[in-house]
Amino acid sequence: MNSPAENGVSVDVDQNEFLAEGTRTMDAVVTVQTSDELAVAAPPQQRVEILIIDCSGSMGGREKFPNARTATLAALDVMPDGTHFAIVKGTDTATVVYPTQGASAVANRESRAAARRALDKLKPDGGTAIGTWLGVSRMIAQKHPGAMVHAILLTDGKNEHETAERLAEEIRASEGLFTCDCRGVGSDWEPEELRAIASALHGTVDIVKTADLLAKDFAAMMESSMEKTIPELKLRVWTPVGARIVFLKQVAPAIENLTARRVETAPQIGEYPLGAWGADERDYHIKIDIDPLAPGGKKLAARISVFTDADPLAQGLVKAEWTTDTDLSAPISRGVAHYTGQAELAQVVQEGLAARKAGDNATATQKLQRAMHLAHESGNDNTAKLLRGVVDVDDAGTVRLRAHVDPSDEIALNVRSSKTARVRPEDRGKGDA
Structure with missing residues (x-):
């Protein structure tokens, strides 16, 4: 079932709708694509960028900290004028080092120069409590209701100065308030910690092997953030009585299990937040447990709608038909x-x-x-x-x-x-x- 891109969004369902007699599970891959036109036409939103820089003692030396400072400036350089921004110093506490007053500054030549001066004063010292960094970033986000808030978080070490439970609490409290791309520089940080943050906050996680590569990566993350003009898309999935979603996973461009993020909105209807979008294409694998019918019986297994806060923009249908013909039921969708x-x-x-x-x-x-x-x-x-x-x-x-x-x-x-x-x-x- 294909949904044309009448509203700048298209939904394509890849499946074999024929099931063998008695089979009760249906698989389908759902491709959601948004057009350049939709991204450009999205209502303008206030943009807020938060740059969270690890300033712990392990960042000292001639490589990491100077390059982290340069990378922060590189991100500011590609940020369009008029964007709100803040810089957070992260150690075993968290401090907004720029601006020193107000929730954020507005990007222009003067504020970039002031941010450079603030960065020049920073020195690496102290420990690492990443949950605290998220907490301060969350407070910044909360002072900009309705804005699209994105953070870049850089660290070189493990979350050694707070409990894993505290970090998990801060991640949960930050969900839906801002997105966060995470980067670890070097090889002494814990991938699972940054993966948990990026997963919950609709961001990316990656390694920057050497500090001299940070500036290029920061600039690319900032450019990617600016390309996302649609604050949030959601999948709304309806299933018939007696059916349930076994799982729903994003499978491209990366695997992300969305099953636990389902929000029940009505009987047989659940919604899954997909984060911010620009002109984009993503694939989702859905597995449905459904009561089987006799051979020849047909049933709608799921109706999948893509929407923002308004009406659905597009939809796709997952169908099921039971058969005794193995030539029909045996093939598996390539997707x-x-x-x-x-x-x-x-x-x-x-x-x-x-x-x-x-x-x-x-x-x-x-x-x-x-x-x-x-x-x-x-x-x-x-x-x-x-x-x-x-x-x-x-x-x-x-x-x-x-x-x-x-x-x-x-x-x-x-x-x-x-x-x-x-x-x-x-x-x-x-x-x-």
């Missing part, structure tokens, strides 16, 4: 098969790295061998390349753990393993028996 493999790839990478960290080399080898196979099979060349930083592969394709692994290569594989290779457009709707 469903592809993204099932991509999800397994991300999972076995994480399991392999966890086994390696625990010293279980046999399990680590088995998992990473499977990951390499899946990466090649699905055309995910980026993950295959990252795997080669952790394992050696001989001419026969046999994987062996490397005796010595650069910690930054291991972290890169960890945080980037959820990025997927898209199913090719020409393969959408095709099936394999």
Whole structure:
């Protein structure tokens, strides 16, 4: 079922609607695409950018902190005039170092120069309490109701000066108030901590291996933020009585499980927040448990609508028809098969790295061998390349753990393993028996 882009949004459903007799699970891949026209036509919103810079003692030295300061200025340079911004110093506490009065400053030549002077006064000292940084950022966001608020968070270390429970509380309290892209510089930070923040706050997480690369990355994140002009899209999913959503996952451009984010709005209707959008395309895998009908019976398994705060912009239908004809029910949608493999790839990478960290080399080898196979099979060349930083592969394709692994290569594989290779457009709707 395809929904044309009449409102600048299109919905495409990739599925095999035929189910074998007695089968009660239906899979579909839903592609949501927004056009340039919709992004440009979106009502103007006040924009707020928060730059959260780790100023703990570990950032000292000739590389990290000077480059973090340069990166902050690079982000300010690409920020359009008129954008509101604030700079937060993060240690075992958090302080807004610019502006010193008011919730934010307005970007112009004078405020950028003042921000530069404030940055010049900073010196790395103290510990790391990332939840506190989020708390101060949340207070800034709350002083700009209705604005699109985006943060960039940089750290080089672990969250050592507050409990994991405190960080989790601050993440939960920040959901829906601002988005946050997280970056770890070097290899002494904890990927799971930044992944939890980025996941909940609709952002990205990545490693910056060396501090001299920070400026380019900060500028790119700021440019990407400015391209997002639609404050929030949501998926609204209706299912018939007796049906339930087993899971709903974003599967491209990266895997993100949205199942637990469902908000019940009416009987048989749930909504899933998708974060801010520009001109964009994302894929979602939905699995539905549905009461089967007799062969020949047809049923609407789900109605999926895309909307903002107003009326639905587009919708797609997931259909089910039961049959005794295996030629009809056996083929699997290429999209469903592809993204099932991509999800397994991300999972076995994480399991392999966890086994390696625990010293279980046999399990680590088995998992990473499977990951390499899946990466090649699905055309995910980026993950295959990252795997080669952790394992050696001989001419026969046999994987062996490397005796010595650069910690930054291991972290890169960890945080980037959820990025997927898209199913090719020409393969959408095709099936394999």
